[in-house]
Amino acid sequence: MARLMLVAFDPSEVALGHGFASALGIPFDVLLLSGADPAEIGAERTLAANLGDVPPADSIEDGVVAQLGGYSHIASVSSMRSKDHLPRWAAHLGAAMVTDVIVVEAENRFRRPIVAGSMIETVEVSGSPIVMTFRPSGFAKFSPNGTAAADSITIPITDRTRRVGASARGGARPDLTAAKVIVSGGRPLKDAETFERVIGGFADSVHGAAGATRAAVDSHIAPNELQVGQTGKIVAPDLYIAAGVSGSTQHMAGIKDSKTIVAVNIDPDAPIFENADLGMVGDLFVVLPELQAKLAGKF
Amino acid sequence: MKIMVTVKRVIDPYAKVRPLSDGSGVDTTGVKFDANPFDEIAVEEAVRQKEKNPVIEIVAVSLGGTECEEQLRKALAMGADKAVLIESSENYDTLAVAEEFVALVKAESPDLVLMGKQSTDGDNNQVGQMMAALLGWPQATFASKLELADGTARVTRETDTGEETLEMNLPAIVTTDLRLNEPRYIALPGIIKARSKPLEKRPPSSTATSRVKTVKVEAVPARSAGKKVGSVDELVAELSARGLF
Ligand SMILES: Cc1cc2nc3c(=O)[nH]c(=O)nc-3n(C[C@H](O)[C@H](O)[C@H](O)COP(=O)(O)OP(=O)(O)OC[C@H]3O[C@@H](n4cnc5c(N)ncnc54)[C@H](O)[C@@H]3O)c2cc1C
Ligand SMILES: Nc1ncnc2c1ncn2[C@@H]1O[C@H](COP(=O)(O)O)[C@@H](O)[C@H]1O
Numbered sequence: 001m002a003r004l005m006l007v008a009f010d011p012s013e014v015a016l017g018h019g020f021a022s023a024l025g026i027p028f029d030v031l032l033l034s035g036a037d038p039a040e041i042g043a044e045r046t047l048a049a050n051l052g053d054v055p056p057a058d059s060i061e062d063g064v065v066a067q068l069g070g071y072s073h074i075a076s077v078s079s080m081r082s083k084d085h086l087p088r089w090a091a092h093l094g095a096a097m098v099t100d101v102i103v104v105e106a107e108n109r110f111r112r113p114i115v116a117g118s119m120i121e122t123v124e125v126s127g128s129p130i131v132m133t134f135r136p137s138g139f140a141k142f143s144p145n146g147t148a149a150a151d152s153i154t155i156p157i158t159d160r161t162r163r164v165g166a167s168a169r170g171g172a173r174p175d176l177t178a179a180k181v182i183v184s185g186g187r188p189l190k191d192a193e194t195f196e197r198v199i200g201g202f203a204d205s206v207h208g209a210a211g212a213t214r215a216a217v218d219s220h221i222a223p224n225e226l227q228v229g230q231t232g233k234i235v236a237p238d239l240y241i242a243a244g245v246s247g248s249t250q251h252m253a254g255i256k257d258s259k260t261i262v263a264v265n266i267d268p269d270a271p272i273f274e275n276a277d278l279g280m281v282g283d284l285f286v287v288l289p290e291l292q293a294k295l296a297g298k299f
Numbered sequence: 300m301k302i303m304v305t306v307k308r309v310i311d312p313y314a315k316v317r318p319l320s321d322g323s324g325v326d327t328t329g330v331k332f333d334a335n336p337f338d339e340i341a342v343e344e345a346v347r348q349k350e351k352n353p354v355i356e357i358v359a360v361s362l363g364g365t366e367c368e369e370q371l372r373k374a375l376a377m378g379a380d381k382a383v384l385i386e387s388s389e390n391y392d393t394l395a396v397a398e399e400f401v402a403l404v405k406a407e408s409p410d411l412v413l414m415g416k417q418s419t420d421g422d423n424n425q426v427g428q429m430m431a432a433l434l435g436w437p438q439a440t441f442a443s444k445l446e447l448a449d450g451t452a453r454v455t456r457e458t459d460t461g462e463e464t465l466e467m468n469l470p471a472i473v474t475t476d477l478r479l480n481e482p483r484y485i486a487l488p489g490i491i492k493a494r495s496k497p498l499e500k501r502p503p504s505s506t507a508t509s510r511v512k513t514v515k516v517e518a519v520p521a522r523s524a525g526k527k528v529g530s531v532d533e534l535v536a537e538l539s540a541r542g543l544f
Contacts, residue, residue, distance in 0.1 A: 056437075057428065057438060081458065083425075084441070088432035091429040096392055096510035099424055113519070114325075114420065115325065115419070116312065118315075118518075119316070122513070125510055125511050125512075126512070161465050161466070162466045163463055164453070164466050165464035166463035166464070168458075217478070224457050224462065231477060239543050256519065279528070280530075280534055291531050294531060299544055
């Protein structure tokens with residue numbers, strides 16, 4: 001019998017999984033690893049593990065895998081965390097794994113981006129279960145659908161790997177993967193202070209998130225969790241403003257699903273203009289402040 | 300102490316590639332191949348560890364056809380001591396790749412396996428974690444800093460929200476992110492020296508399996524041709540016309 005276990009690392013991922021679960025179209029349960037009060041997405045059962053801070057992957061895999069018996073599909077929202085954990089579960093289950101599913105064509109047929117998002121591959125998976133991560137932007141948005149109350153379960157933790165430090169940055173801005181507006185900056189932002197003032201200030205004025213290119217992150221202009229692209233965050237805002245971003249394949253791989261892409265670049269031949277819906281040739285240090293003033297109060 | 304590093308031969312990450320006209324795969328005619336950039340970072344890291352601790356032996360390994368020798372030679376030129384190619388032109392899915400490398404780990408007994416976090420062709424991000432699970436080893440993915448000390452590894456890794464530091468006992472698997480290091484430029488003497496380093500070929504430990512079959516490869520639909528605006532006012536008007544606010 002086909003049945004999906006949607007594994008959510010925190011409650012926000014439950015709502016994000018709704019569209020994917022509907023697209024797969026089979027009965028499903030939710031395993032919520034941390035937090036409470038998941039969105040009502042129509043799961044038959046919700047199992048809440050109440051882990052608090054989700055421990056390192058090798059510390060909970062046995063406990064999680066013990067909950068996965070009898071499921072034909074096991075899936076989580078694509079994130080660095082799910083990519084850390086899920087392949088371990090797949091290995092224990094002897095299961096095939098498909099990363100970054102964007103379209104469900106059938107119970108065992110999926111589409112996903114490959115080679116830095118430059119192509120889309122359709123794969124057919126044999127055997128069961130199938131382990132997957134999926135990108136929520138490809139699927140319908142959440143709408144309430146009723147869910148049974150959560151049953152508490154216990155997932156044993158082994159402490160082979162010790163987490164000795166963690167830093168979470170970000171502050172008050174929305175998460176890149178959830179923001180409706182994103183303003184991104186590249187190498188020309190010069191230094192962290194300039195980035196924060198020009199890009200961060202713009203982001204705040206439109207209640208949006210700040211993003212960055214790898215070049216900006218590598219030069220310590222922006223923190224690593226702001227990197228957008230093939231090897232950073234995959235984003236899908238309504239509006240993506242790229243300022244001083246050349247438009248490398250790797251950066252574009254992360255922003256293709258944005259509804260409207262605006263590029264501001266001083267070089268009329270910058271590749272980003274080939275992929276931007278709206279392009280303006282100009283100095284970002286002139287254009288962004290003017291645009292910020294004219295967009296004030298609109299978002 | 301021994302470090303094993305996996306090196307995959309992939310399409311040059313800077314090449315523009317397209318699907319074959321019949322959609323059966325990626326058109327690789329005239330396309331250059333290179334070592335997976337994340338794997339080069341893994342090799343570089345192993346070499347830097349060896350520079351600090353010369354007793355370290357580095358073995359670079361790959362799974363694929365004879366042509367993968369080229370990427371293994373590159374790893375040797377960067378400073379690996381020996382290379383092993385599991386030679387096969389069959390299709391392997393990620394779990395099958397992990398199983399082959401696990402068999403090699405059992406034969407070579409490394410204290411640490413350093414790998415790329417993902418291959419830039421398949422973009423799977425799976426093999427390292429799968430190997431760690433099969434071996435029952437701890438892991439640190441997305442590593443941006445690695446410190447080794449008597450039997451333990453301390454790894455700073457990038458997370459969705461920032462970074463964290465993990466401490467684990469060896470043996471372990473560490474997968475590299477871009478900011479771990481910048482791979483060195485390979486000078487000519489390294490390339491010449493690499494020619495005399497051992498490169499062993501061995502058959503796969505079991506028959507190839509692939510539970511994941513590619514049925515079609517397509518180009519990403521191009522975004523509709525963009526419009527250039529001449530002023531910020533025009534830009535604001537266009538955004539408004541698109542119903543953004
Ligand atoms: C394996 C791999 C993975 C990668 N993953 C990623 C990834 O996830 N994300 C990512 O972003 N990159 C990634 N990269 C790097 C990518 O190839 C590019 O190097 C990077 O995106 C370039 O960043 P940039 O646009 O900021 O810098 P540049 O390419 O240097 O571009 C700067 C742009 O700013 C313009 N400019 C300069 N001054 C001004 C000004 N005053 N006003 C307006 N415009 C100005 C210039 O014309 C130029 O177009 C990856 C690379 C590899 C090999
Ligand atoms: N055929 C292969 N040969 C050598 N290394 C590989 C191979 N396949 C995967 N790997 C390693 O596994 C890592 C993750 O690959 P993947 O899970 O395919 O994204 C890569 O960075 C490589 O180090």
